[in-house]
Amino acid sequence: MATPQSIISSSPMLEGIQEFVGINFLYYGIGGFAFILFYVLMKEKWIAKKIQKKIPTNPYLWYEIKYSLLSTMIFGFTAGFIAWAESKGWTKIYPNISDYGWPYLIFSLIVMILIHDTYFYWGHRFMHLKKVYPLVHQVHHHSINPTPWASFTFHPLEGIIEAAIVPIMVMIIPTHVLTIALFFFFMTFMNVLGHLGFEIYPSGFTKNKWLAWNNTSTHHNMHHSLFNYNYGLYFNFWDKLMGTNHEKYHETFEKVANAKIGGDLEKK
Ligand SMILES: [Zn+2]
Numbered sequence: 001m002a003t004p005q006s007i008i009s010s011s012p013m014l015e016g017i018q019e020f021v022g023i024n025f026l027y028y029g030i031g032g033f034a035f036i037l038f039y040v041l042m043k044e045k046w047i048a049k050k051i052q053k054k055i056p057t058n059p060y061l062w063y064e065i066k067y068s069l070l071s072t073m074i075f076g077f078t079a080g081f082i083a084w085a086e087s088k089g090w091t092k093i094y095p096n097i098s099d100y101g102w103p104y105l106i107f108s109l110i111v112m113i114l115i116h117d118t119y120f121y122w123g124h125r126f127m128h129l130k131k132v133y134p135l136v137h138q139v140h141h142h143s144i145n146p147t148p149w150a151s152f153t154f155h156p157l158e159g160i161i162e163a164a165i166v167p168i169m170v171m172i173i174p175t176h177v178l179t180i181a182l183f184f185f186f187m188t189f190m191n192v193l194g195h196l197g198f199e200i201y202p203s204g205f206t207k208n209k210w211l212a213w214n215n216t217s218t219h220h221n222m223h224h225s226l227f228n229y230n231y232g233l234y235f236n237f238w239d240k241l242m243g244t245n246h247e248k249y250h251e252t253f254e255k256v257a258n259a260k261i262g263g264d265l266e267k268k
């Protein structure tokens with residue numbers, strides 16, 4: 001099945017550099033687009049939808065960008081490691097989409113997202129342990145009022161923990177390179193959404209039986225302002241199951257979701 005050398009790249013260093021460029025492209029592309037849209041072009045009109053009142057200042061944004069750049073380097077190293085593992089025949093990366101077909105490609109992407117969501121929730125709980133938090137996770141919580149630039153604001157140790165799940169997954173699950181690319185796109189997009197600072201989902205979302213299993217921007221924003229609640233990434237399953245949703249989650253969401261576009265910023 002897997003023919004080492006030819007599948008992703010013969011050079012781990014080249015693969016690492018490509019991933020570094022690619023993830024920066026996603027970070028600056030999606031994060032930059034969201035920032036320009038919400039913090040520059042639509043700021044006045046959408047200010048009532050701002051989850052926290054303040055607009056972060058430039059030094060605060062620079063802090064977020066600086067650490068994110070470091071994280072993208074770690075993601076690049078991870079891709080280099082995957083390419084090296086691939087050359088040893090240790091991964092289950094397959095060369096042609098037709099090897100497993102499109103339905104499997106979509107299925108494997110969903111499986112990767114669900115595994116990542118579970119890994120993130122429990123890894124996040126671990127990083128909030130008193131002895132671990134100052135060493136690993138405090139950098140991310142420097143952003144009490146996050147912007148899209150905070151999506152990858154991790155201490156290098158947290159960057160390694162966040163990235164480690166990808167090589168593990170490609171060693172267990174037959175994966176096409178396109179699935180990995182789609183996974184990174186989804187992961188970056190959802191991270192930007194979680195750190196947006198504005199709520200874009202409509203009123204009723206968190207109580208809707210079809211939609212409520214998705215997290216909202218308010219959900220992760222509350223994690224940054226209140227710390228020991230709302231640990232989940234993409235989905236709300238684990239927070240629901242473990243009772244870690246903040247008791248005022250729905251109330252806070254409704255307040256901002258009901259605010260009118262074009263309205264004034266209410267004191268929150
Ligand atoms: Zn946290």
Ligand SMILES: [Zn+2]
Nearest residue numbers: 140195220224
């Ligand atoms: Zn965050």
